[in-house]
Amino acid sequence: MENTQYKQEINITPELMTRINELIGHYPDDKRKSALLPVLHEVQDAHENWLSYPLMDKVAEILNIQPIEVYEVVSFYTMYNQKPIGKYMFEFCRTSCCAVRGAEDLMDYTCEKLGIKEGETTPDGMFTVVGVECLGACGYAPMMQVGDFYKEHLTKEKVDTIIAECREGKINLHDK
Template sequence: MKISHVKQDINITPELQARIDELISHYPADKRKSALLPVLHEVQDAHDNWLSIELQDKVAEILNIKPIEVYEVVSFYTMYNQQPIGKYMFEFCRTSCCAIRGAENLMDYTCNKLGIKEGETTPDGMFTVVGVECLGACGYAPMLQLGDYYRENLTEEKMDALIEECKNGQVKLH
């Protein structure tokens, strides 16, 4: 994903700050950086599931580390989003087992059905489709991650049903 220039409202609520403090407390005072990954998850969850540069700078400030130390982590892991994403993000595994079992065709099918290309979000802000590397569920290929859950042994029919479930608000993300 490319870095976004969309402005993001940053709101470190007392509840979020307390959760961050609790995560930081798991590590020695001079090793606050060790809390970076879980803190990024918490902050992202509280900000519509994405991390603007300004928000990444805020995380650096909270952890008392350099902004580049946050950027390099956020840009490395696909679970951190650098631009606004849809309410439902289909993260298709496209590594070997899933590729052999038709992941690319399935991703194309889904993109065509939603009228977007890989990496894009539908204009109504509902769906994003991205390709990611192995998610460790190779025996259930092809598969995707949606929120905190995996959808496995996918077919075009299952994608049709999943999209309908999302549209009807029947899908649990967390």
């Protein structure tokens, strides 16, 4: 896990700290570490959707745990980003059902259309394309996740429409 080439401002606002404390409050005092995953989500959302080492260190400090305990979680789960990503991250499911139904080809198509390789972000900072493990929607294969939403039964035409809608600002990333 190496993200030292990226700089990130740490901004734990009073509002964010209130939310973090609320999450920590769901667990006994001697089990603060149990709040790690939801705290990481909140902190990542408040910091352009990625987590630098200094930011992970700050989370460790808040939870009174060792930084390595945070690094292990961030490096294990694909929902945490270790470098800056595009505004729209296309997460293509690449496990059996989706693979058999052409997800890999659609991911390649998307990368080619955007002029990037898997794991890269477009120069304008708009799109990142990644392959992820099972998203739990096998009946809707091939599919991808964009923000909080699944885009199902994908075709090249549907991918083109999703890209166009993102460029036009018509895709809401979060169900909030």
